[in-house]
Amino acid sequence: MSETVIKFGILGCADIARKVGRAISLAPNATIVAVGSCSAQKAAKFAADHGFPPGTQSTALRTPSSTTRSLHAKWAVLAAQKKKHLILQKPVAVDVAEFDKIVEACVASCVQFMDGTMTARMKEFISDGRAFGKLRAMHTCFTFAADPVFLENDIRVKPDLDALGALGDADWYCIWAILWGNDYELPRTMTTSRGPLFNKAGVILSCGASLDWEDGRVATFHCSFLSHLTMDITAVGMKGTLHVHDFIIPFQESEASFSVASESGFDGKPAEHLVSTSLPQEAMMVKEFSSLVGAIKAKGSHPEMRWPIISRKTQLVIDAVKLSIERRFEPVEILG
Amino acid sequence: MSETVIKFGILGCADIARKVGRAISLAPNATIVAVGSCSAQKAAKFAADHGFPPGTQSTALRTPSSTTRSLHAKWAVLAAQKKKHLILQKPVAVDVAEFDKIVEACVASCVQFMDGTMTARMKEFISDGRAFGKLRAMHTCFTFAADPVFLENDIRVKPDLDALGALGDADWYCIWAILWGNDYELPRTMTTSRGPLFNKAGVILSCGASLDWEDGRVATFHCSFLSHLTMDITAVGMKGTLHVHDFIIPFQESEASFSVASESGFDGKPAEHLVSTSLPQEAMMVKEFSSLVGAIKAKGSHPEMRWPIISRKTQLVIDAVKLSIERRFEPVEILG
Numbered sequence: 001m002s003e004t005v006i007k008f009g010i011l012g013c014a015d016i017a018r019k020v021g022r023a024i025s026l027a028p029n030a031t032i033v034a035v036g037s038c039s040a041q042k043a044a045k046f047a048a049d050h051g052f053p054p055g056t057q058s059t060a061l062r063t064p065s066s067t068t069r070s071l072h073a074k075w076a077v078l079a080a081q082k083k084k085h086l087i088l089q090k091p092v093a094v095d096v097a098e099f100d101k102i103v104e105a106c107v108a109s110c111v112q113f114m115d116g117t118m119t120a121r122m123k124e125f126i127s128d129g130r131a132f133g134k135l136r137a138m139h140t141c142f143t144f145a146a147d148p149v150f151l152e153n154d155i156r157v158k159p160d161l162d163a164l165g166a167l168g169d170a171d172w173y174c175i176w177a178i179l180w181g182n183d184y185e186l187p188r189t190m191t192t193s194r195g196p197l198f199n200k201a202g203v204i205l206s207c208g209a210s211l212d213w214e215d216g217r218v219a220t221f222h223c224s225f226l227s228h229l230t231m232d233i234t235a236v237g238m239k240g241t242l243h244v245h246d247f248i249i250p251f252q253e254s255e256a257s258f259s260v261a262s263e264s265g266f267d268g269k270p271a272e273h274l275v276s277t278s279l280p281q282e283a284m285m286v287k288e289f290s291s292l293v294g295a296i297k298a299k300g301s302h303p304e305m306r307w308p309i310i311s312r313k314t315q316l317v318i319d320a321v322k323l324s325i326e327r328r329f330e331p332v333e334i335l336g
Numbered sequence: 337m338s339e340t341v342i343k344f345g346i347l348g349c350a351d352i353a354r355k356v357g358r359a360i361s362l363a364p365n366a367t368i369v370a371v372g373s374c375s376a377q378k379a380a381k382f383a384a385d386h387g388f389p390p391g392t393q394s395t396a397l398r399t400p401s402s403t404t405r406s407l408h409a410k411w412a413v414l415a416a417q418k419k420k421h422l423i424l425q426k427p428v429a430v431d432v433a434e435f436d437k438i439v440e441a442c443v444a445s446c447v448q449f450m451d452g453t454m455t456a457r458m459k460e461f462i463s464d465g466r467a468f469g470k471l472r473a474m475h476t477c478f479t480f481a482a483d484p485v486f487l488e489n490d491i492r493v494k495p496d497l498d499a500l501g502a503l504g505d506a507d508w509y510c511i512w513a514i515l516w517g518n519d520y521e522l523p524r525t526m527t528t529s530r531g532p533l534f535n536k537a538g539v540i541l542s543c544g545a546s547l548d549w550e551d552g553r554v555a556t557f558h559c560s561f562l563s564h565l566t567m568d569i570t571a572v573g574m575k576g577t578l579h580v581h582d583f584i585i586p587f588q589e590s591e592a593s594f595s596v597a598s599e600s601g602f603d604g605k606p607a608e609h610l611v612s613t614s615l616p617q618e619a620m621m622v623k624e625f626s627s628l629v630g631a632i633k634a635k636g637s638h639p640e641m642r643w644p645i646i647s648r649k650t651q652l653v654i655d656a657v658k659l660s661i662e663r664r665f666e667p668v669e670i671l672g
Contacts, residue, residue, distance in 0.1 A: 136542075206472075208553070264565060
């Protein structure tokens with residue numbers, strides 16, 4: 001029996017929608033059936049421009065503004081109530097209270113929830129006690145040099161649209177990666193670093209923080225819209241080190257590269273590893289999501305709660321970063 | 337006219353002395369003439385074991401203990417007063433007050449001072465405004481997994497010997513590298529991260545910190561005796577990114593490797609660069625030192641003050657790290 005093909009509707013026509021749209025086209029168990037935007041014309045043009053399947057419905061969303069973060073909750077809850085399974089782009093919500101409303105709606109309707117963060121594929125090495133040992137420290141960095149148009153107009157720099165700025169965008173990925181490396185164990189405290197940068201409207205353009213766990217593990221992240229593209233994960237274990245320099249989007253679409261060193265000395269150059277994937281990582285995500293939804297539809301499976309749990313933890317740390325900056329870089333305890 | 341060959345005496349027989357001894361042998365303008373240790377026999381054995389030139393004098397130092405950090409000041413001042421030029425291993429002193437006594441003695445005797453930190457060789461890229469742009473952030477990490485013998489017995493873990501622990505060892509390099517990248521401009525504040533680790537005697541085994549400058553530049557470092565060997569510099573400019581994974585000791589002795597990306601997008605894999613050197617980096621340092629000393633001897637030049645000034649700044653940040661940890665991770669203002 002062939003797998004159920006899951007039908008997707010896309011809300012919003014931002015660049016990420018183009019990207020996820022392509023991923024849906026590539027995933028073998030997914031297809032696009034509808035696009036919604038502020039006007040049906042805009043949605044139709046978007047579908048045509050990006051080669052979405054003929055017959056894709058174009059819908060005008062009855063909303064005062066676009067489908068930005070601040071409206072995520074409204075649309076997400078509405079969609080869940082209509083029994084639609086959800087992939088939500090990061091940042092999922094403006095804070096964890098809003099996040100919980102979305103997940104509650106998903107649970108009530110028995111629909112799958114997933115955030116759009118791409119999955120990393122070098123877990124095997126850092127899970128290998130013999131080669132990597134116990135994780136001691138993780139450092140992540142995601143920066144990109146936004147152009148002047150972005151810095152003036154993008155929803156990510158508007159306080160009334162995506163109020164979180166770099167925190168909800170670049171930081172989301174970094175925090176997500178740190179939690180991933182720490183088996184999704186929340187840190188004990190999170191302290192933002194001095195020197196964050198804001199635009200005139202007070203939206204964060206650059207910030208960093210350090211996190212620590214009970215057992216002495218530590219992590220840092222640094223994120224910015226104002227520096228050259230850098231996408232680093234460094235994970236240091238007692239016996240090994242992992243370096244990734246393209247953890248957000250691999251330099252080569254179907255290939256993830258990272259380097260590892262294990263029990264090596266000063267003459268031990270890290271070994272380069274390449275992991276080939278049959279699909280780009282965002283298509284892998286759509287495929288995974290569609291499989292889960294297919295199982296719910298075909299076999300009455302329960303939604304996989306692993307995804308909303310991970311997203312919620314990421315959101316909790318994001319909330320802590322915001323609070324720590326508001327409190328002038330005071331540490332914030334993170335309570336799961 | 338051939339260059340003056342500078343005669344070196346080595347105080348102490350630690351592993352670093354072996355290494356610097358070899359560097360002196362390799363440098364074309366330097367030679368070893370004496371080794372001092374707690375006993376003349378120990379010094380003689382050390383000289384013989386490491387193939388120092390025949391005729392190298394072996395001397396017993398009249399001191400209650402070995403030539404550890406806490407005794408650096410005593411020996412350094414004494415040597416300077418005897419008109420000896422000085423290369424001092426890091427950490428140069430226990431604090432900046434002690435450091436200043438050493439440099440005062442050097443200035444009074446008109447002798448050259450240099451700390452033993454190896455120089456990095458990828459400055460060209462990050463100084464290139466067109467390719468790298470303005471520096472925005474630096475992240476450094478130097479960790480190594482000390483073995484149980486080191487963790488029990490090394491002078492770097494004894495409060496009465498090298499009181500600074502990882503702070504005076506691994507941190508010295510990281511701070512030195514951060515200052516190097518920032519053209520030796522001191523940061524405005526330095527804040528240590530939560531989660532440092534100490535041994536039972538209270539000596540730091542692992543710690544990290546974040547630093548910030550007036551204009552929004554930031555930096556972090558992470559150092560540990562308890563994690564796998566990691567030697568990273570990441571420098572992020574507005575237009576470029578530099579990655580170095582062997583900044584302490586190059587994986588290949590006569591070759592420094594680093595990767596750079598400039599104005600690249602998500603498909604822009606950083607380019608690997610190799611810089612060949614005719615001598616290992618520690619021999620380059622000895623050569624540079626010997627040239628300076630040779631100029632003082634032959635032409636009556638003044639000692640080059642650049643080196644003590646850089647060392648003093650490093651020591652100032654080390655002092656701030658110590659203070660910030662004592663003050664439970666409060667930020668410490670750094671006043672040059």
